[in-house]
Amino acid sequence: MADDEDNASSVLDADTFIETESPEVIIARIEGKSRQVERLLRIPQYAEALETALMDAPTQTRDERCKSANWILVHRVLMATKDVDGLLMGLNPELHDILMKYLYRGLATGDRITCDLCLRLHERLFDMAGIGCIMRAISDTQNLV
Amino acid sequence: MCLQNFPCQEVERHNKPEVEFKTSKELLLNPILICRNEAEKCLIESSINSLRISIKVKQADELENILAKKFLRFLSMRAESFQVLRRKPVQGYDISFLITNFHCEEMFKHKLIDFVVAFMEDIDKEISELKLSVNTRGRLVATEFLRQFT
Numbered sequence: 001m002a003d004d005e006d007n008a009s010s011v012l013d014a015d016t017f018i019e020t021e022s023p024e025v026i027i028a029r030i031e032g033k034s035r036q037v038e039r040l041l042r043i044p045q046y047a048e049a050l051e052t053a054l055m056d057a058p059t060q061t062r063d064e065r066c067k068s069a070n071w072i073l074v075h076r077v078l079m080a081t082k083d084v085d086g087l088l089m090g091l092n093p094e095l096h097d098i099l100m101k102y103l104y105r106g107l108a109t110g111d112r113i114t115c116d117l118c119l120r121l122h123e124r125l126f127d128m129a130g131i132g133c134i135m136r137a138i139s140d141t142q143n144l145v
Numbered sequence: 146m147c148l149q150n151f152p153c154q155e156v157e158r159h160n161k162p163e164v165e166f167k168t169s170k171e172l173l174l175n176p177i178l179i180c181r182n183e184a185e186k187c188l189i190e191s192s193i194n195s196l197r198i199s200i201k202v203k204q205a206d207e208l209e210n211i212l213a214k215k216f217l218r219f220l221s222m223r224a225e226s227f228q229v230l231r232r233k234p235v236q237g238y239d240i241s242f243l244i245t246n247f248h249c250e251e252m253f254k255h256k257l258i259d260f261v262v263a264f265m266e267d268i269d270k271e272i273s274e275l276k277l278s279v280n281t282r283g284r285l286v287a288t289e290f291l292r293q294f295t
Contacts, residue, residue: 107177107179109180138177
């Protein structure tokens with residue numbers, strides 16, 4: 001019984017979270033990604049740009065700078081896109097959950113333009129991904145975006 | 146909305162809404178903040194046995210500010226009869242709902258959700274109506290009063 005409690009607490013305890021990569025490495029990777037995204041936005045290939053931005057999102061770290069850096073990148077892509085439906089059609093289903101978490105982050109900002117865009121995207125993504133996507137975004141306390 | 150009974154882990158025989166006390170991290174879900182714009186927002190915090198929804202209502206000018214405050218305070222004071230209302234709104238918001246697993250056992254879940262959604266839809270209308278009636282009454286009174294001087 002005592003073992004079960006110890007195991008449970010180590011799995012759920014945020015303090016014992018082990019970071020596999022250092023923040024500097026992650027930020028360097030995000031900077032590399034941002035150059036790629038800028039290039040893709042100039043072509044313009046919005047779907048690929050969004051995939052690049054969402055891939056390897058810094059969920060496994062607790063460093064706020066990495067998370068903000070990636071959020072700025074995703075935000076840039078979302079604001080640049082004109083065709084919302086086409087953007088989501090081509091998106092890899094594995095990235096739906098990450099996108100939903102970013103949408104909720106966007107809704108929390110309070111900036112009118114961002115919120116309008118996030119609400120529209122939320123509706124489309126919900127139609128595509130279903131309620132499970134929202135549930136995972138709410139209940140996942142380990143991989144915070 | 147899936148809430149289940151969860152007796153308090155720290156104190157024997159106590160049953161507390163975990164979202165209010167936030168004693169254990171594993172019992173809480175991520176809080177969701179949805180902003181329509183800078184003035185209106187809605188915070189949804191959830192836990193294993195309770196759910197707290199806080200709303201900040203749009204207040205365009207001073208008069209709406211006062212009306213909203215008085216109206217929502219009136220409702221909050223009568224929170225007993227509403228059951229799911231919280232007596233004091235969360236810091237930074239105008240009104241808060243607290244829904245626990247006991248409410249879900251007594252009442253239909255979809256009805257509870259409909260209630261909250263209908264509340265959000267109607268509150269703006271109510272405040273606009275109140276503002277209109279205040280302005281109308283003011284105008285009538287002023288006309289009558291000043292008539293005697295003409």
